[in-house]
Amino acid sequence: MSEIIAKIDELARQIRIATLKQLNHLGFGHYGGSMSVVETLAVLYGGVMKYNSHDPQWVERDYFVMSKGHAGPALYSTLALKGFFPKEDLMTLNQNGTKLPSHPDRLRTKGVDATTGSLGQGISIASGIALAHKLSNRDNRVFCVVGDGELNEGQCWEAFQFIAHHNLNNLVVFVDYNKKQLDGTLDEIIMPFNLNDKFKAFGFDAITVKGDDTKAIYNAVKTVRKHDERPLVVVLDSIKGQGVAYLENMQSNHHLRLTPEAKIELEKAITLLEGK
């Protein structure tokens, strides 16, 4: 067990470094929301999901949907590190003609299962994939990350009703509860109240774990749900900009255009992470 977690932690460190390098190379991008899902991606791609990077369409694979599409760069780092495409490609993020656009695009990037970016839609797509597997009596699992700001979108709650009603317990929903959306904190814009209670009322099993606690995330989702268990929501109590002190302390870190000072700070953060 500790061996697996150590492997996952190492993957998380690499995803974080690769994502920072990717965004620094470009000079701007979605730092905050990419950082807050790094550990979750590391758990999924480092210890939970079935996939084959040489055969991204393998029918027995588990599916992943990044409904909060602005975390695309973190997903790309994960996929590159896991061999879906060469790591050098990460430096093409958002360049003209790239295979790695700001928000994930299933037709452009190997390993991306659903195109997302217009918020609220990824969770519905994930439910459709989960439903298809249920209807075909297949064991494939589906994992979906939604943002806490994304929960402003009514479509999410349509999807949650559907998931619970049809008991799509082959789908695990992560809510990246980093408490900030683009224009400010959730409390200022749309207060989420108690997410755990909300999801339980919607017919889910819900747990909250620290967004960087890989062991807790792993334990929450490693086991396949039993036939009669309710679908699971994991609320990730995370920090926007997680794992990089400079970003964590920044007031507005959703999208960052690098100043010379920020560049120096983030290069330092990379060096620090590389030394670990």
Place this chain on the structure above:
Amino acid sequence: MFIVENDPIEMRKVYSTFMNEFIAKDDKIIGLEADLMSSMSMDSVHENHPNRVINCGIMEANIIGLAAGLSIAGKIPFFHTFTAFASRRCFDQLFMSIDYQKNNVKVIASDAGITAGHNGGTHMSFEDMGIVRGLAHATVLEVTDATMFRAILEQLVELKGFYWVRTMRKNAVKIYQSDEHFSIGKAKILREGKDITLIANGIMVAEAMVAADRLAAQGIDASVIDMFTLKPIDRGTIVKYAKLTGKIVTCENHNIHNGLGSAVAEVLVEEYPVPMRFIGVKDRYGQVGTLDFLKQEYQLTADDIINAVKSFF
């Protein structure tokens, strides 16, 4: 002489019969409904195939996403709801979840235009065809009668991509014989005449046929074309008949902006400009009423077509 006679089978029965048969034949087909299952005669199909016809409830945006996910995992989803809710209510979902990523989803949009009848203006869409034809990969169809509807549905099982099929729910006027063949993207020539061309779709095809008969009695020889595929539109046929007749009237159960008339005009302006008249709803919203009343009210009758034609002579 065109005889106005309704098909004995309702369009919704065509759909439910098709779904009942094809769900049994092909385990990839899934029917999705948005709490309008009974309106579309899908309740018996649901009884026969409870796991394959899913009444998702009133959540059109989510259903479009679900359909996309089903497609990604290899299923062939057919989603039915009314035109209004299948278009303007969930346009961004049609764009991102389906069209942008080339998912294989068939949307069956019923209660087209004034055929929404007693549901009235709130449920009546005169803009849906224009909305959907703005999507780059979409194929946009309006079926004319029961024979065509069945034939098109059968083709859609094999065809991959986003297909939008607009229809009425009840009995359409019969236009085609049961052995007729339909090729998506190719217009049907119903009548050859040298003086003017009437290009129609949906319920307006029958009105155009009636108008053509009456015009003939007055010495005006009209061609009638059923342009059931709005996108990709049959450019060749439009240009050919523009050259042949020099004048065109389009007839649609939709706003004249951005529907059939606009699509035909786009082709002609570029390739062979000829004078046109537009029969359709002229920037108004719907209201409750019988089909006959609404046809009169929105100037969608054979008489309106005749008046438009006569303005040329």
